[in-house]
Amino acid sequence: MDKKVKILLFEDNPGDAGLIEEMIEEFADFQYELKTFQTLNEGLNHLKENRFDIILSDLGLPDSDGIDTFLEIHARNSRIPIIILTGMNDEKIGVEAVKKGAQDYLVKGQVDGRLLRRSIQYSIERKKAEERVQNLANIVESSNDAIVTRSLDGFITSWNLGAEQIYGYLAEEVLGKPATVLIPCSLKNEIQKLTEMIKQGEKIHQYETSRLRKDGKVINVSMTLSPVFDISGELMAISVISRDITESKKAEEARKKEIHHRIKNNLQVISSLLDLQAEKFASNEVYDTSKVLAAFRDSQNRVISMALIHEELYGSKEVSILNFATYLQKLTEELFRCYNVGASETEMVLEIEENIFFDMDTAVPLGMIVNELVSNSLKHAFPSGKTGKVQIKLSREISKKFGHSEIEDSNEARKGASYILIVSDNGVGIPESISLEDSDTLGIQLVTILVDQLDGELDLNRTSGTEFTIKIKVAENK
Template identity: 50%
Template sequence: MTYNSLGAKEQEIKVQERIAELEKANQELRTEIIEHKQAEEAFREREEKYRNIIETVNEGIWVVDPEGRITYANKKMAEILGYTQDEIAGRNSWDFTDKENKSVIKSIIERRKQGVDESYELRFIRKDGSFLWALINARSVFNKDGKFTGSTGTLTDITEHKQAREDLIKSERGFRTLAENSPDWIARLDRQKRYMYINPAAVEFYGVTQESIIGKTNTELRLSPEKTKFWNEYFEKVFATGKPETIEYLYKSPEGKECYFDTQIVPEFASGKVTSVLAISRNITGIKEAEARLKETLNSLENQVKERTAELEAAYQSLKESEKGLADAQKMAHLGNWSWDLITGEVYWSDELYRIFGRDPQKPGASYEELLNYVHPDSRGRLENTIKGRLDGGARDGIDYRIILENGEGRVVHSRAEVVCNEQNTPVRVNGIVQDVTEQRLASKKLQQSEERYRMAAEQTGQLVFDFRMDTQKIEWAGAIREITGYDPDEFRSLDESFWIEHIHPDDRDRMVKSHKGFFRKLQRIQEEFRLRKKDGNYIYLEMRGVWLRDEEGKAFRAVGIIKDITERKQTEEFLASIEIARQKEIHHRIKNNLQVISSLLDLQAEKFNHRKCIEDSEVLDAFRESKDRVMSIALIHEELHEGEKDNALDFSLYLRRLIENLFKTYKVGNTEINLDTNLEGNIFFDMDIAVPLGMIVNELISNSLKYAFPGRENGNIKIKLYGERYVSESDNKGQPAEEFIRYTLVVSDNGIGIPENIDIESPETLGLQLVNILVTQLDAEIELRRGKGTEYIICFTNAEK
């Protein structure tokens, strides 16, 4: 082997070794690259994970560079400020606050550079211009070389919390203002029954300073063990149940003076738990003493009430006699009445109805099923259909049907019924009458058999008889034609229908045309009284009665009737009516005098107590005066009815003017000048059932305004308005006719200090407002109280047009 070949061999070996080294280095470099890529991938995954977390948290997060520019803001941060994330990035952090807080943010950034981490509240401005309060938790960020690279922070919206805190502060200030100036004793105690607050009125009870009471219990304040135990039991009950407690108790001072207190213990909540209680005590000694004096007054009035009761008993006896007269009239007419309660099933029968059906009066009225047992089989189906039709709202025509009594006797009765519905138009009661028409039916048959004799009898009795047949559509007349109408019989029979319309008195014409149509078109009975002009031009009163004769199937085929001269009877009735009106006016006059006597007795009793100085305050005297006003408001109604022109109807607008004039004379409100503004619609007439309660309502409301509405005022206004609005109800699909109503509205208002918010008009504590509620219910009316610049009562009720 030569030298050259040896050198080449060594060089080859070295080359191989170098190649091996390079391959090893290359392999290490590849491994390092792979590891670097894996590290980058892991970093990106962690970065993405943390970014997702930051983007989904419920707080705003931002990153600020050393100069205060926002380099990153999460989605919640943008949502709170009302921007997008891109709109926030790159802007200065103070761009989102007002001028006042820009310098604050800049100073905070300077503290960040010093490594000061802190929390603070700051006001920001949203994109839409609205403000928000935020809690900021900021932290400085430095690199590994200790160089300040910026800061990070979280932003939490505390606007509602801050507003609630401010409202709480305002509420507490308001509570303190009221409590400090309240005459009631007010104290707040925590769960350990330590005093957290006590107002000046209550401090006087302990005889020490307010500061020496706060933080102490009743035991530490040396309250007796019995009283401490008494109050602690109530405090514990309120803490346990979370419900307020009310206690009325008698307190005796060390000097021996007795006082009545009414105390309410009210829970106060925080986070759903009772954390403290309020104890509010009110001195009701005056009320208790007034109640005792009023009780004595009421006892003194009891004898007068007994006298009035005796008068009412006499009136009741008179009513019983009237009822007996009605029963006698039913007996003479063979007519009985009944009532069927559809809810309870109870049935009422009058005495005459028992006689008609031959039923034992000791038994209750026959039920529906028992009634059907009396009905002849041929009439039962028609009666059942008629009753069903009534309940379904059908026609109200009467029906004739046959009955069989227990002794086997057959009778014919005429029945008519009226269904009474509730507010939901559901039938609740059926009222009706039954008349024994057996004799009439027999008479009708005899009439058909002996028409001529009947006509002759009619002539002898001075009556007109008419006979209309359905088949011929002709009417026949007989009787005292000349005596009644002044026309010859032949002349009268030639007159057409227009004669009757032209000769009927104008005031009776529309009613008679309507009845005529009902008789001949709807085949109803007719019984009317009207005035007719005779041939000589004079008017006479006539009574017309007509019935339809029906076959066995109930089909009308013939109408017969009579017309008789009742002029003498009507003149007698008008004379008796004038006597009755005079009698009623005399009754009103006597009642008015009796009520004025009671009013005078109240005056004398009040003067007697006042003269003896039995009354230390004016509460009982006020009670006397209010009772007198209520009595006089009723007496004034009877006086108006006695002096009025209408029969038992009161011109209410005129009455109100007199009532208010009396009240203004009674209540002189210091030096206050009270102006009265009335707007009363004329021609409003009410009967006693409406006038008495409505007058008492006005009396209570006006007197309340005069007494309480204008303390310390130089002037005031009271307004009263009364008007009616007429409307017609819609007729239903069951044949019920439309009805006409008037809805009346009474408005009483003043511009005084207004009624306190703690007074509930639906359950008031004062006697006057309680009486108003009772009277409103009696009228079936609605009442509304409006508070504002004074007090306004609105009372509405509906009255059917008569």
């Protein structure tokens, strides 16, 4: 022991107290500090204000006698190991004290210094070991996970409160019973298979399977199995930690269905876009290769605008709503890269209000609108190496008809939220011959169709370049 051991001694006989101190001084191979009290009351009062590593106590004191002496000390501080000092006629009481929590008992007149030293050291270490075991037991018992131990032949030997909550059985209902009580009929051979894997030294971590509750309900669980060895190193049991993942599995299945639905819808959108693109070339017998390649690049960018939405969604905790500001930043960076436009040639300015979130029904068409308008600016606004600026603004406005007196919560307020998207450039401008209502360019047609899909309004300003203003009203998601 490295640190100084603080010893508290209860002994009313000065001769015995002196003898004990001499034995400790002669044989102790550790530093120590000894405090001796002749009465129980004096020692307990001192114990209130001071820390000790071990207590040595005679059972016969002026103010206390017999087993009650030990019980009183133990009740005041059960964390300090106690060694009982008894007379030859009191051995039975010493044994009783050990049964009730004392670490050891020594018979006066039969104890020597070496035995006393060894008893002190072992008692301190044994008490520490007991506390570690108790702490582990408390952790096991308080865990929300089911922590179950079963023997190698498949019988349940331990069962915590978490197991009661997950499986519905009380400990007394399953202890000593075969673990197959928890196994659905379709998995009756699973316990044997898992046991063999543990015997072969395999690790089983977060193994997903099904288990049967007391009420007959089948639940999904994630299990980690660990070997339990005896003192000789032989495998004696298997510890199984299980977590109920039924609800998370349901959520995952719903998420997968939603993803499949989105993919199907987006593939249909892509197919329709390609059909529209194909119609542009259907009437031409001779194709301009550069125009065909440009058309394919435009189609590619439209697909990218949708793919980025999915990338943002699946990279976040939310799989149904999108932070539109983050998405627009990535979309514009991708468009600049695709059209090989450098920051020194064209400046990109984003003025996006923070914390605007849209669901897929709004994010996909709005993203495609931005893709078309920014693409048009990068392709046509700055010919012959001319420099300029492309700007995107997005902000929300709360409709005046939703005053505080007419709404009950913020969800109702968001139902009346209008959003203004402005995409502009200071380039050469769109020719007067191009009309929003009757355009033969696929990009403008798509923008018009998508704005209509959002029940929005579209306006074009040709002053000082080109400025598209789109107003929509949707329920924002947060």
